[in-house]
Amino acid sequence: MIADLRVDMERLWATLMASARIGATERGGLRRLALSPQDGEMRALFARWCEETGLTLRVDAMGNMFALRPGRRPGAKAIMIGSHLDTQIFGGRFDGVLGVLAGLEILRTLDDRGVETQHPLIVANWTNEEGARFEPAMIGSKVFAGLHPLEAALDIRDKAGVRLGDALRAIGFAGDAALGPEDIDSYFELHIEQGPQLDALGAKIGVVVGAYDIRYLVVEATGESAHSGATPLADRRNAMVAAAHVVVAVDEIGAAHAATGARSACGRLVVEPNLLGAVAHRAEILCDFRHADPTVAQAMVDAFRARLPAIADASRCALAATREWRYGGAPYDAALAGLLRDAARALGHAPRDMLTVAGHDSMNLACVVPSVMIFTPCDRGVSHNEAENVSRADVEPAVNAMLGAVLGRDAGLRSEPGAH
Amino acid sequence: MIADLRVDMERLWATLMASARIGATERGGLRRLALSPQDGEMRALFARWCEETGLTLRVDAMGNMFALRPGRRPGAKAIMIGSHLDTQIFGGRFDGVLGVLAGLEILRTLDDRGVETQHPLIVANWTNEEGARFEPAMIGSKVFAGLHPLEAALDIRDKAGVRLGDALRAIGFAGDAALGPEDIDSYFELHIEQGPQLDALGAKIGVVVGAYDIRYLVVEATGESAHSGATPLADRRNAMVAAAHVVVAVDEIGAAHAATGARSACGRLVVEPNLLGAVAHRAEILCDFRHADPTVAQAMVDAFRARLPAIADASRCALAATREWRYGGAPYDAALAGLLRDAARALGHAPRDMLTVAGHDSMNLACVVPSVMIFTPCDRGVSHNEAENVSRADVEPAVNAMLGAVLGRDAGLRSEPGAH
Numbered sequence: 001m002i003a004d005l006r007v008d009m010e011r012l013w014a015t016l017m018a019s020a021r022i023g024a025t026e027r028g029g030l031r032r033l034a035l036s037p038q039d040g041e042m043r044a045l046f047a048r049w050c051e052e053t054g055l056t057l058r059v060d061a062m063g064n065m066f067a068l069r070p071g072r073r074p075g076a077k078a079i080m081i082g083s084h085l086d087t088q089i090f091g092g093r094f095d096g097v098l099g100v101l102a103g104l105e106i107l108r109t110l111d112d113r114g115v116e117t118q119h120p121l122i123v124a125n126w127t128n129e130e131g132a133r134f135e136p137a138m139i140g141s142k143v144f145a146g147l148h149p150l151e152a153a154l155d156i157r158d159k160a161g162v163r164l165g166d167a168l169r170a171i172g173f174a175g176d177a178a179l180g181p182e183d184i185d186s187y188f189e190l191h192i193e194q195g196p197q198l199d200a201l202g203a204k205i206g207v208v209v210g211a212y213d214i215r216y217l218v219v220e221a222t223g224e225s226a227h228s229g230a231t232p233l234a235d236r237r238n239a240m241v242a243a244a245h246v247v248v249a250v251d252e253i254g255a256a257h258a259a260t261g262a263r264s265a266c267g268r269l270v271v272e273p274n275l276l277g278a279v280a281h282r283a284e285i286l287c288d289f290r291h292a293d294p295t296v297a298q299a300m301v302d303a304f305r306a307r308l309p310a311i312a313d314a315s316r317c318a319l320a321a322t323r324e325w326r327y328g329g330a331p332y333d334a335a336l337a338g339l340l341r342d343a344a345r346a347l348g349h350a351p352r353d354m355l356t357v358a359g360h361d362s363m364n365l366a367c368v369v370p371s372v373m374i375f376t377p378c379d380r381g382v383s384h385n386e387a388e389n390v391s392r393a394d395v396e397p398a399v400n401a402m403l404g405a406v407l408g409r410d411a412g413l414r415s416e417p418g419a420h
Numbered sequence: 421m422i423a424d425l426r427v428d429m430e431r432l433w434a435t436l437m438a439s440a441r442i443g444a445t446e447r448g449g450l451r452r453l454a455l456s457p458q459d460g461e462m463r464a465l466f467a468r469w470c471e472e473t474g475l476t477l478r479v480d481a482m483g484n485m486f487a488l489r490p491g492r493r494p495g496a497k498a499i500m501i502g503s504h505l506d507t508q509i510f511g512g513r514f515d516g517v518l519g520v521l522a523g524l525e526i527l528r529t530l531d532d533r534g535v536e537t538q539h540p541l542i543v544a545n546w547t548n549e550e551g552a553r554f555e556p557a558m559i560g561s562k563v564f565a566g567l568h569p570l571e572a573a574l575d576i577r578d579k580a581g582v583r584l585g586d587a588l589r590a591i592g593f594a595g596d597a598a599l600g601p602e603d604i605d606s607y608f609e610l611h612i613e614q615g616p617q618l619d620a621l622g623a624k625i626g627v628v629v630g631a632y633d634i635r636y637l638v639v640e641a642t643g644e645s646a647h648s649g650a651t652p653l654a655d656r657r658n659a660m661v662a663a664a665h666v667v668v669a670v671d672e673i674g675a676a677h678a679a680t681g682a683r684s685a686c687g688r689l690v691v692e693p694n695l696l697g698a699v700a701h702r703a704e705i706l707c708d709f710r711h712a713d714p715t716v717a718q719a720m721v722d723a724f725r726a727r728l729p730a731i732a733d734a735s736r737c738a739l740a741a742t743r744e745w746r747y748g749g750a751p752y753d754a755a756l757a758g759l760l761r762d763a764a765r766a767l768g769h770a771p772r773d774m775l776t777v778a779g780h781d782s783m784n785l786a787c788v789v790p791s792v793m794i795f796t797p798c799d800r801g802v803s804h805n806e807a808e809n810v811s812r813a814d815v816e817p818a819v820n821a822m823l824g825a826v827l828g829r830d831a832g833l834r835s836e837p838g839a840h
Binding site: 089090130194195212214225228229230231234261263269274286358381 | 614
């Protein structure tokens with residue numbers, strides 16, 4: 001009976017399109033920054049859906065939302081399905097949202113068929129996954145996993161100086177749920193790939209067996225403000241020129257390792273005062289290096305640090321890496337990946353083992369509970385873009401495979417060794 | 421009697437220090453953006469001083485302020501002394517302000533001694549000289565000189581979308597004075613050098629005989645937004661990388677001509693969306709090339725344009741120069757320069773002929789009336805910086821020389837040919 005269980009794609013799509021109206025941009029994307037009024041509206045709608053589905057909603061001090069469906073076995077830990085409802089400034093309609101609403105749809109499908117589970121099931125919405133408003137990204141799940149102090153996270157401020165904790169209270173999502181990793185059996189996250197591989201192959205299901213090692217460095221360049229017309233070039237300490245060389249260096253270091261799949265980028269560049277006629281006295285550049293092999297990721301960071309003194313000399317600015325974050329060190333769970341593969345095959349799909357290059361809340365969860373991800377294709381791999389798109393046919397197989405794997409986990413099934 | 425006329429430096433200094441309190445920054449500078457409440461407060465104070473001095477204040481549609489002292493000869497055109505009371509975001513206390521308040525002090529000195537002039541005298545405060553809030557810079561004098569349409573200037577918007585015309589009305593300085601270049605006999609502007617030459621030489625008076633040819637280009641880079649983790653470098657169209665190469669090119673082209681005094685800089689760099697995890701889809705860079713020789717200035721612009729296709733190719737972005745402005749083409753008046761030199765020598769100072777590299781309202785005035793500038797030293801040449809500083813002893817000679825030259829012009833004196 002359970003083997004032929006399938007989600008209701010019409011219902012899932014209806015929730016996705018309802019979400020797509022909250023923070024909709026003119027060009028068909030979404031702008032729903034973490035803890036903005038739009039995020040508050042979406043959270044309220046999600047809470048209403050959970051209530052209509054009979055789920056118990058709990059919110060923790062970081063605003064992470066947990067919709068709980070009880071299990072039969074007393075004391076059993078919960079199987080959690082999660083992702084995020086916030087978006088980039090020029091984001092798409094599916095990044096994150098699909099994972100949360102697929103979780104809700106799976107619980108609704110179980111209700112439709114009267115399926116009870118041994119374990120409680122939880123659908124989670126993590127706060128500020130994108131990091132588009134508050135840095136660093138994925139902070140809600142990082143605090144949940146005990147990898148970042150709660151108070152420090154609540155004190156993070158956006159560009160306008162608004163404190164994360166105050167923004168949470170303003171939209172009514174500062175809770176007190178005491179849920180923690182000790183309550184969780186396993187974590188599943190479904191997400192669009194945000195890369196071109198599945199789409200190019202015509203494949204529908206990616207089983208994420210590992211995460212790139214992601215290294216962020218914030219580099220600060222300190223120069224001296226001056227009149228850019230009157231001051232000869234040789235007398236300047238121009239932080240904008242230093243920053244430009246940093247951006248070029250980050251790009252070149254990524255390109256040098258591109259053959260082995262390296263990624264690098266500068267996510268944010270701030271120049272002060274950034275004005276006509278004024279030499280910049282300060283610049284801050286957020287640098288991002290990623291590689292599947294932690295050794296190479298480290299080598300990229302080392303190569304980058306090695307280039308800073310020459311840039312400092314040439315621009316006569318002081319350069320320093322003032323902050324550093326790392327994501328993606330922990331492995332994904334092999335048993336959960338096996339269940340996903342089995343479920344995919346049972347649906348007649350050939351699963352593809354993949355790595356995630358993008359950052360996901362699952363990277364934080366993987367540090368403390370067995371965790372895994374499942375990818376759907378997305379058109380041409382375009383994401384973090386208003387043009388981001390998927391079709392129902394693209395995502396249905398992965399949602400059903402996640403449903404199957406969750407039930408397999410609940411039943412204590414084990415994947416056949418060597419089956420992949 | 422007139423030859424021994426000297427300004428009251430105590431009184432001038434008191435007005436400068438009163439100005440230094442309006443928009444004062446913690447580090448001893450000024451932040452008094454054009455048409456801000458602080459600019460409004462300073463304008464009101466200046467208007468009160470003018471009134472106390474018996475001057476007639478007129479304000480034109482651009483908010484330019486003209487304080488008028490009548491002359492004796494009917495129909496004679498006015499000798500104008502002007503500069504600006506607005507500042508950079510992190511500006512100093514003297515840039516612009518000194519020129520306006522020196523003009524006021526000169527008129528007060530004439531009153532003290534009962535000196536009447538043949539020509540009317542005007543002290544002018546030009547709107548938005550710095551361009552720190554509304555672009556382009558020096559727009560008040562540009563409209564006065566008939567070099568920019570009034571309506572287009574009133575429609576310029578600041579970063580927050582506020583229209584210049586609305587900002588003028590908000591501080592009560594949208595006037596209707598019909599004053600124009602046809603009413604002006606000659607224009608004098610006193611300013612700190614904003615460069616290190618006079619300070620290094622221990623000289624007190626620079627006679628500005630010409631202006632650098634200043635060329636601004638706004639370059640727009642169009643890329644495509646994408647997820648910077650998931651998207652391989654070879655598949656990106658990263659506008660931030662294109663912008664970084666533009667900044668480096670502008671710096672290198674200036675450096676290549678540094679031996680002949682070239683200047684280049686990027687005044688403002690805007691990257692969109694400028695966020696962690698997102699490839700930039702757009703960047704805008706304000707590029708600034710300056711050279712005393714218009715042929716070389718043009719060659720720098722040409723060299724820059726020639727580098728854009730390679731940057732576009734490498735970054736796969738579209739690059740285009742979307743706007744362009746030019747300042748400083750017109751020569752300064754040789755007769756007025758001669759009067760300044762004579763006045764300097766009469767005070768026992770050796771005047772130094774100089775060029776101005778910085779942009780000044782006098783560049784616009786020079787296109788339509790005989791114009792000249794006089795420079796004072798400033799400490800280490802530091803300007804557009806809160807640390808900008810001058811001493812009374814540094815500026816007194818230039819103020820008295822300007823007084824002497826203005827009276828010489830009024831008396832119809834001519835400098836001895838070949839005296840310099």
